[in-house]
Amino acid sequence: MSEPSVNNPLIEVRHIHKSFKTVQAVRDVSFTISQGQFVALLGPNGAGKTTTVEMIEGIQKPDQGEIRIMGLNWKEHADRLRPLIGLSLQETRFVDKLNVVETLRLFASFYSLPASRVEEIITTVGLQEKRKAAVENLSGGQRQRLALGIALLNYPNILLLDEPTTGLDPNARREIWNILLQLKKNGRTSLILTTHYMEEAEKLCDYIIIFHNGEILKEGSRNALLDEGDGRKIVEFELEKNETAESYSALRQKFDQLAALFRVHWDRELSKGSVALTNLETELPLFLEHMKELGLTICNLSFRKKTLDDLFTELTGRHLDD
Amino acid sequence: MIKKRPLHQLSQLIIAHTMEILREPAVLFWGILFPIFMALGLGLAFTKKADKIGHVVLIETETGISPAFERLRQSSAGPNLEYDGIEHRHRLVLPDSVLGNMTIYFLTTTWDEGIKHLKQGKAGLLLSVEKDQVLYHFDPSNQEARLFHREISDLLRPGREQGFSQSGQVRALTLKGTRYIDFLIPGLMAMGVMMSTMWGLSYGLIEKRSKKLIRRMVATPMRKSYFLFSIITVRTAMNLIEALLLFLFSWLSFGFTLTGNPLALFVLILAGNFSFAGLSIFLSSRTSSTEVGNGVINLVVMPMMIGSGIFFSYHNFPDWLVPVIQKLPLTMLADGMRSIFLEGAGFSETAAASLILAGSGVLFFLAGLKIYKWH
Ligand SMILES: Nc1ncnc2c1ncn2[C@@H]1O[C@H](COP(=O)(O)OP(=O)(O)O)[C@@H](O)[C@H]1O
Numbered sequence: 003m004s005e006p007s008v009n010n011p012l013i014e015v016r017h018i019h020k021s022f023k024t025v026q027a028v029r030d031v032s033f034t035i036s037q038g039q040f041v042a043l044l045g046p047n048g049a050g051k052t053t054t055v056e057m058i059e060g061i062q063k064p065d066q067g068e069i070r071i072m073g074l075n076w077k078e079h080a081d082r083l084r085p086l087i088g089l090s091l092q093e094t095r096f097v098d099k100l101n102v103v104e105t106l107r108l109f110a111s112f113y114s115l116p117a118s119r120v121e122e123i124i125t126t127v128g129l130q131e132k133r134k135a136a137v138e139n140l141s142g143g144q145r146q147r148l149a150l151g152i153a154l155l156n157y158p159n160i161l162l163l164d165e166p167t168t169g170l171d172p173n174a175r176r177e178i179w180n181i182l183l184q185l186k187k188n189g190r191t192s193l194i195l196t197t198h199y200m201e202e203a204e205k206l207c208d209y210i211i212i213f214h215n216g217e218i219l220k221e222g223s224r225n226a227l228l229d230e231g232d233g234r235k236i237v238e239f240e241l242e243k244n245e246t247a248e249s250y251s252a253l254r255q256k257f258d259q260l261a262a263l264f265r266v267h268w269d270r271e272l273s274k275g276s277v278a279l280t281n282l283e284t285e286l287p288l289f290l291e292h293m294k295e296l297g298l299t300i301c302n303l304s305f306r307k308k309t310l311d312d313l314f315t316e317l318t319g320r321h322l323d324d
Numbered sequence: 325m326i327k328k329r330p331l332h333q334l335s336q337l338i339i340a341h342t343m344e345i346l347r348e349p350a351v352l353f354w355g356i357l358f359p360i361f362m363a364l365g366l367g368l369a370f371t372k373k374a375d376k377i378g379h380v381v382l383i384e385t386e387t388g389i390s391p392a393f394e395r396l397r398q399s400s401a402g403p404n405l406e407y408d409g410i411e412h413r414h415r416l417v418l419p420d421s422v423l424g425n426m427t428i429y430f431l432t433t434t435w436d437e438g439i440k441h442l443k444q445g446k447a448g449l450l451l452s453v454e455k456d457q458v459l460y461h462f463d464p465s466n467q468e469a470r471l472f473h474r475e476i477s478d479l480l481r482p483g484r485e486q487g488f489s490q491s492g493q494v495r496a497l498t499l500k501g502t503r504y505i506d507f508l509i510p511g512l513m514a515m516g517v518m519m520s521t522m523w524g525l526s527y528g529l530i531e532k533r534s535k536k537l538i539r540r541m542v543a544t545p546m547r548k549s550y551f552l553f554s555i556i557t558v559r560t561a562m563n564l565i566e567a568l569l570l571f572l573f574s575w576l577s578f579g580f581t582l583t584g585n586p587l588a589l590f591v592l593i594l595a596g597n598f599s600f601a602g603l604s605i606f607l608s609s610r611t612s613s614t615e616v617g618n619g620v621i622n623l624v625v626m627p628m629m630i631g632s633g634i635f636f637s638y639h640n641f642p643d644w645l646v647p648v649i650q651k652l653p654l655t656m657l658a659d660g661m662r663s664i665f666l667e668g669a670g671f672s673e674t675a676a677a678s679l680i681l682a683g684s685g686v687l688f689f690l691a692g693l694k695i696y697k698w699h
């Protein structure tokens with residue numbers, strides 16, 4: 003009989019596949035997560051993040067492949083796995099008519115937890131003033147904090163959060179981040195979080211797995227991904243208005259020519275583009291010269307650090323939040 | 325290791341479901357006030373001596389006179405025919421202290437207008453005269469029209485005396501247990517059990533699934549059996565309270581009483597609850613769309629509402645349909661409750677119905693559980 007043990011990796015996902023009628027939602031995904039890690043599954047809508055976490059949560063079954071959590075699997079050990087896990091689904095709406103304390107008490111009873119734990123959680127997620135407020139009267143951010151509180155009730159070893167801040171305003175998002183950063187300090191919990199906000203992945207997680215079309219596009223530590231290869235810098239440019247009037251295909255052609263030489267990305271709608279350069283001093287003049295030769299006049303130029311979105315754009319030609 | 329507290333889990337589930345129901349204002353209205361209003365409205369309408377009112381059209385000829393009206397005026401009822409204040413309309417009141425008065429309004433108009441009245445439901449019977457013969461035009465399936473046809477042809481019979489000429493006498497039955505209200509109350513109770521279970525349980529569960537709440541709950545160590553047990557228990561308790569309130573109300577306001585075995589009644593209502601609870605679990609087992617749920621519940625509830633003789637006896641339905649109707653759960657429950665309330669029945673008369681209701685509930689419950697979509 004297998005025991006949950008520190009020798010096993012926390013979570014092992016091996017070659018999982020999952021299809022729905024016409025869509026292959028997840029294709030041959032494998033990764034390993036170790037104890038205490040904070041991991042982001044980053045990718046645009048429809049990339050397969052939810053399907054993947056729900057398979058880890060035992061809510062969906064993979065068509066093929068295997069998932070082990072501390073050496074245990076859902077088929078044989080569901081009853082032992084459930085108490086180890088805390089989770090929030092992409093959209094859960096709790097009972098409208100119950101208030102915050104009642105909702106937490108109900109869930110606490112499923113884990114045989116005392117009322118004192120409910121009070122601790124209310125403090126952890128900062129809902130003291132809303133304890134008696136009915137769920138239907140909570141704001142989006144407060145609902146998400148309630149969902150997070152429920153996920154944290156049972157002192158989970160593994161916390162799985164599916165898009166915990168989607169649709170929230172920046173303040174509400176930061177409140178959730180702070181709760182999670184606090185949790186990270188305590189160091190007892192591992193986190194898997196899905197998101198399409200690169201800031202969220204960058205801010206909270208040390209290890210990032212980028213999903214695209216049901217597959218893992220790239221994975222690695224945050225720093226490794228951002229330094230990816232050569233530590234390129236990103237230069238953003240804007241074209242003169244009259245240039246944008248030029249027919250699309252002519253512009254396209256010019257950028258295709260440029261793309262042969264540079265890692266350039268052009269956004270037609272914004273008439274903005276970016277290029278990734280390794281050495282600004284030598285490469286930037288060269289790039290500007292090429293632009294000039296092609297008759298493209300730059301009206302604005304700026305530099306910034308590379309982000310995960312840049313990486314995603316480089317790899318797929320799309321943005322994360324497209 | 326945390327000590328397991330299964331009873332705590334069950335009690336929390338029961339508290340949560342109770343709160344959820346009690347805080348929904350619509351529950352108070354549909355569950356408690358609505359049946360009482362129904363009883364009050366229908367009870368009053370049918371308990372008071374029923375004055376019959378009818379509308380009859382008398383056809384006039386092209387010259388603008390109505391031979392039918394002339395006939396009427398010359399009949400024994402002629403002197404009682406009075407002008408109504410509305411153009412071309414006369415009123416005839418036939419007093420009846422036993423069954424309630426009968427009032428007939430006669431409108432004199434053209435054939436085309438008369439037909440229009442018929443189509444609009446303003447009149448059920450048209451009278452014309454052809455070759456000295458009075459002709460009655462009406463839809464034979466219209467019971468009221470048949471009644472007024474008989475009444476008027478009686479009036480127009482030559483040599484008819486004023487007042488009662490029938491042989492034999494009529495006695496109105498207003499004995500407790502034979503009134504319409506007595507028939508109605510047990511039916512309303514049965515209907516309440518069905519409606520509140522089907523909508524409360526089935527719709528409630530489908531809504532919880534569509535909100536992804538069910539899948540969130542089963543991702544915890546919650547026992548699914550406790551979850552279902554608690555919502556069925558809470559719903560059953562609510563139904564019993566609702567039935568009790570309706571009983572108290574009709575006892576106070578109509579003198580409605582229980583003549584049979586209270587324990588048999590309790591068992592029967594409980595069995596009815598099981599039956600509808602099982603059906604509800606079955607109906608809610610797959611879909612997560614509240615629209616689909618709405619349709620499916622209506623599909624099951626509506627035929628029973630119409631067929632099961634809640635408001636009017638199902639014995640007026642075609643003969644071949646009656647045995648089918650009698651096997652519907654709502655019919656079984658309503659008929660059984662009537663026999664206990666009104667006919668003094670006990671276990672021996674209702675045990676079979678209770679057993680069938682409870683048994684079918686268990687079967688539907690197990691079938692639903694087999695295909696239940698928890699995720
Ligand atoms: N239950 C389902 N039935 C049909 N298609 C689904 C279902 N769940 C997910 N999909 C499809 O699988 C793909 C991946 O979905 P999902 O895992 O939800 O992506 P993400 O969470 O990254 O947005 C999408 O194309 C989605 O439409």
Ligand SMILES: [Mg+2]
Pocket residue numbers: 048051052053092164165196
């Ligand atoms: Mg998702």
